[in-house]
Amino acid sequence: xxxxxxxxxxxxxxxxxxxxxxxxxxxxxxxxxxxxxxxxxxxxxxxxxxxxxxxxxxxxxxxxxxxxxxxxxxxxxxxxxxxxxxxxxxxxxxxxxxxxxxxxxxxxxxxxxxxxxxxxxxxxxxxxxxxxxxxxxxxxxxxxxxxxxxxxxxxxxxxxxxxxxxxxxxxxxxxxxxxxxxxxxxxxxxxxxxxxxxxxxxxxxxxxxxxxxxxxxxxxxxxxxxxxxxxxxxxxxxxxxxxxxxxxxxxxxxxxxxxxxxxxxxxxxxxxxxxxxxxxxxxxxxxxxxxxxxxxxxxxxxxxxxxxxxxxxxxxxxxxxxxxxxxxxxxxxxxxxxxxxxxxxxxxxxxxxxxxxxxxxxxxxxxxxxxxxxxxxxxxxxxxxxxxxxxxxxxxxxxxxxxxxxxxxxxxxxxxxxxxxxxxxxxxxxxxxxxxxxxxxxxxxxxxxxxxxxxxxxxxxxxxxxxxxxxxxxxxxxxxxxxxxxxxxxxxxxxxxxxxxxxxxxx
Amino acid sequence: xxxxxxxxxxxxxxxxxxxxxxxxxxxxxxxxxxxxxxxxxxxxxxxxxxxxxxxxxxxxxxxxxxxxxxxxxxxxxxxxxxxxxxxxxxxxxxxxxxxxxxxxxxxxxxxxxxxxxxxxxxxxxxxxxxxxxxxxxxxxxxxxxxxxxxxxxxxxxxxxxxxxxxxxxxxxxxxxxxxxxxxxxxxxxxxxxxxxxxx
Numbered sequence: 001x002x003x004x005x006x007x008x009x010x011x012x013x014x015x016x017x018x019x020x021x022x023x024x025x026x027x028x029x030x031x032x033x034x035x036x037x038x039x040x041x042x043x044x045x046x047x048x049x050x051x052x053x054x055x056x057x058x059x060x061x062x063x064x065x066x067x068x069x070x071x072x073x074x075x076x077x078x079x080x081x082x083x084x085x086x087x088x089x090x091x092x093x094x095x096x097x098x099x100x101x102x103x104x105x106x107x108x109x110x111x112x113x114x115x116x117x118x119x120x121x122x123x124x125x126x127x128x129x130x131x132x133x134x135x136x137x138x139x140x141x142x143x144x145x146x147x148x149x150x151x152x153x154x155x156x157x158x159x160x161x162x163x164x165x166x167x168x169x170x171x172x173x174x175x176x177x178x179x180x181x182x183x184x185x186x187x188x189x190x191x192x193x194x195x196x197x198x199x200x201x202x203x204x205x206x207x208x209x210x211x212x213x214x215x216x217x218x219x220x221x222x223x224x225x226x227x228x229x230x231x232x233x234x235x236x237x238x239x240x241x242x243x244x245x246x247x248x249x250x251x252x253x254x255x256x257x258x259x260x261x262x263x264x265x266x267x268x269x270x271x272x273x274x275x276x277x278x279x280x281x282x283x284x285x286x287x288x289x290x291x292x293x294x295x296x297x298x299x300x301x302x303x304x305x306x307x308x309x310x311x312x313x314x315x316x317x318x319x320x321x322x323x324x325x326x327x328x329x330x331x332x333x334x335x336x337x338x339x340x341x342x343x344x345x346x347x348x349x350x351x352x353x354x355x356x357x358x359x360x361x362x363x364x365x366x367x368x369x370x371x372x373x374x375x376x377x378x379x380x381x382x383x384x385x386x387x388x389x390x391x392x393x394x395x396x397x398x399x400x401x402x403x404x405x406x407x408x409x410x411x412x413x414x415x416x417x418x419x420x421x422x423x424x425x426x427x428x429x430x431x432x433x434x435x436x437x438x439x440x441x442x443x444x445x446x447x448x449x450x451x452x453x454x455x456x457x458x459x460x461x462x463x464x465x466x467x468x469x470x471x472x473x474x475x476x477x478x479x480x481x482x483x484x485x486x487x488x489x490x491x492x493x494x495x496x497x498x499x500x501x502x503x504x505x506x507x
Numbered sequence: 508x509x510x511x512x513x514x515x516x517x518x519x520x521x522x523x524x525x526x527x528x529x530x531x532x533x534x535x536x537x538x539x540x541x542x543x544x545x546x547x548x549x550x551x552x553x554x555x556x557x558x559x560x561x562x563x564x565x566x567x568x569x570x571x572x573x574x575x576x577x578x579x580x581x582x583x584x585x586x587x588x589x590x591x592x593x594x595x596x597x598x599x600x601x602x603x604x605x606x607x608x609x610x611x612x613x614x615x616x617x618x619x620x621x622x623x624x625x626x627x628x629x630x631x632x633x634x635x636x637x638x639x640x641x642x643x644x645x646x647x648x649x650x651x652x653x654x655x656x657x658x659x660x661x662x663x664x665x666x667x668x669x670x671x672x673x674x675x676x677x678x679x680x681x682x683x684x685x686x687x688x689x690x691x692x693x694x695x696x697x698x699x700x701x702x703x704x705x706x
Binding site for chain 2: 181
């Protein structure tokens with residue numbers, strides 16, 4: 001996003017492309033066409049605290065729980081602030097008093113478990129695995145029983161089943177026999193939970209805290225076992241260690257061939273950027289095709305989106321003398337009025353919404369610019385008469401392309417400023433850096449409690465109807481478009497503009 | 508040795524190949540690890556194929572191209588430089604290709620005949636005249652060797668694939684398998700055409 005903005009300021013076309021596994025796209029952007037920010041990008045999915053802590057329904061919830069909650073609680077640092085924040089997150093997220101109370105109690109008890117582990121790590125008698133069973137009993141049995149008592153949670157959901165097992169059940173298995181490609185059964189998960197817990201506990205005698213790392217086998221084994229056991233309890237599908245490693249580790253798959261192909265398109269596409277504005281405006285975006293018969297599709301780029309926070313504002317670079325103490329705000333204002341022909345007056349604000357000047361606020365006029373801004377800052381200029389639209393100016397030094405005697409000048413860029421549009425765009429600028437997390441309709445978002453994780457799961461059953469003639473009875477099957485994964489933020493969907501030509505037009 | 512049933516205990520260097528593993532799957536990668544590949548013709552297309560095969564990881568990669576490097580080759584063959592002009596293309600490309608993947612031994616094949624190609628599981632030809640392609644394919648087809656020919660004409664390209672008549676295709680068209688939901692079950696038999704049972 002940042003690079004996109006700079007490219008817009010400098011008026012340089014930007015060639016953006018990316019790949020994920022066998023998919024990829026090439027997207028030329030420029031001031032003539034839609035920019036990178038024009039179409040909303042899929043933001044990484046995040047889950048409400050209560051889904052993770054009390055009502056999971058998908059494998060990813062369990063994996064997130066194991067990795068971001070259980071593991072740090074048991075093996076991470078003692079962090080009172082974090083603990084308080086977690087508790088706060090829970091009470092902010094849920095309306096259900098019983099649920100809040102249950103979860104907070106659970107978290108407090110986890111601290112006790114942590115002490116158990118720490119005590120065990122100091123034991124020289126490493127045969128005592130009593131604490132493993134205490135931990136299993138608490139997190140997969142007692143905590144679940146406590147949740148079950150909150151009837152309201154299960155009014156519309158399937159109830160979880162507290163874990164039942166006996167110590168002998170898994171004693172015949174060996175951890176080394178477990179394949180990472182196939183999902184483990186209950187016994188195997190129990191074995192692995194116990195085995196990895198002991199390994200990690202032993203490590204605590206030399207490491208004060210342990211962090212999850214997908215390449216650290218002990219931590220990965222623990223996460224897999226814990227997530228799977230939780231999945232068993234909640235009746236959720238079990239995943240293999242291989243799959244969980246990818247999910248927990250945010251692994252973006254990649255192969256050389258897709259990169260080679262997209263690199264090729266990118267290079268050929270870039271040729272347009274040297275051919276002038278018209279060629280740039282006619283650039284095409286190339287992206288992988290969902291249709292199995294073609295590998296790629298191409299579409300023309302749209303013109304800039306009116307509501308785009310990045311490119312719908314006119315932008316340019318203002319070049320100022322090196323010593324900003326020599327220029328007053330008044331001089332700067334005058335230069336602006338002269339250059340762009342404002343009918344009356346202007347407002348000047350900084351990018352973090354501090355007003356420097358408007359016709360009611362003249363206090364700063366005689367002060368040097370250096371008091372308010374430096375090179376690299378951006379100023380927003382608004383027309384008080386609301387005739388011309390807002391502009392943004394990036395403040396830069398003159399650099400080396402100076403003519404004699406120009407060093408003291410203020411050089412403002414040539415800009416064609418469109419008519420005034422509503423202020424919403426300028427006001428939204430303030431929020432630009434906070435990438436708003438897209439709210440799921442059924443969940444409420446909460447900043448402290450929300451756990452961000454890339455979700456590459458497609459949990460909806462894919463239903464495709466055979467669209468041959470339908471008989472008299474109305475069928476209730478729906479046409480569903482397969483939802484693609486949203487892991488890579490550089491991936492963009494553009495199904496609306498699908499072209500059916502057999503020939504891929506690149507020019 | 509047949510590469511259709513890979514040994515299951517073989518290890519793949521997961522720290523190197525992890526990203527690729529999640530695209531291709533372990534079974535495919537094990538098959539690759541047991542394959543010797545030959546690439547004929549090392550102009551722009553050939554070197555691109557060689558690069559991708561080396562990065563992907565195979566048991567061994569051999570290259571064959573005695574044609575001397577010319578100045579024109581440099582515009583699309585990225586491993587060649589001016590000092591290579593006059594050398595055989597395969598020889599000139601060998602060193603840089605070998606740097607791509609420490610797990611893949613790469614060597615230059617000195618001549619192309621039935622004896623020298625018999626040990627490969629996959630042969631790719633580029634820049635090869637049709638008569639020679641036919642000759643090679645004749646041999647590969649009858650000896651269970653997978654054959655691919657690829658050519659470029661400007662911005663157009665063509666690929667020919669022959670994996671032999673015993674090759675099993677698991678996925679014929681890349682489409683998602685159809686699934687449906689049973690919406691209704693009736694005793695009546697659907698007789699006439701135009702009706703289809705929902706399975």
